[in-house]
Amino acid sequence: MSDEATITFADADHAAEPRFVAVPRGSSILDGAFQAQVEIGATCGARGRCRSCRVKVLKGELPPPTVQDMVQLGGEALQERFRLACQTRVIGDCTVVPMPPRSESGHQILGSARAGAGARNDHENRVCKTLGV
Numbered sequence: 191m192s193d194e195a196t197i198t199f200a201d202a203d204h205a206a207e208p209r210f211v212a213v214p215r216g217s218s219i220l221d222g223a224f225q226a227q228v229e230i231g232a233t234c235g236a237r238g239r240c241r242s243c244r245v246k247v248l249k250g251e252l253p254p255p256t257v258q259d260m261v262q263l264g265g266e267a268l269q270e271r272f273r274l275a276c277q278t279r280v281i282g283d284c285t286v287v288p289m290p291p292r293s294e295s296g297h298q299i300l301g302s303a304r305a306g307a308g309a310r311n312d313h314e315n316r317v318c319k320t321l322g323v
């Protein structure tokens with residue numbers, strides 16, 4: 191097995207040709223996007239605290255979701271194979287579609303831990319309670 195995996199970045203509208211990049215296994219999808227010069231937002235600086243880097247994984251094996259994936263995206267989106275590009279480590283060849291920006295409540299949890307806890311929405315509170323964090 192090669193130490194590298196290929197990420198294919200597809201365009202949701204099929205307006206642009208897909209871009210390909212080979213990255214070491216264990217790299218984040220966001221790292222691959224930067225290498226491939228694919229524009230993906232990273233509002234929180236790749237800390238898993240916003241959802242500007244959302245991607246939909248069309249093909250390929252995925253590692254288990256991180257706590258940040260669960261908090262920011264929720265179970266339904268994870269089942270539909272949405273992931274945070276900054277948190278998802280590539281374990282094999284995959285094809286992803288960067289999602290367009292949408293309004294984010296993630297900005298509310300960028301502050302201090304104390305302010306962030308107060309800014310969680312109901313979904314985030316349920317996830318954190320379930321995970322005991």
Ligand code: FES
Pocket residue numbers: 231232233234235236237238239240241242243244262274275276277
């Ligand atoms: S850059 Fe903010 S969650 Fe990925």
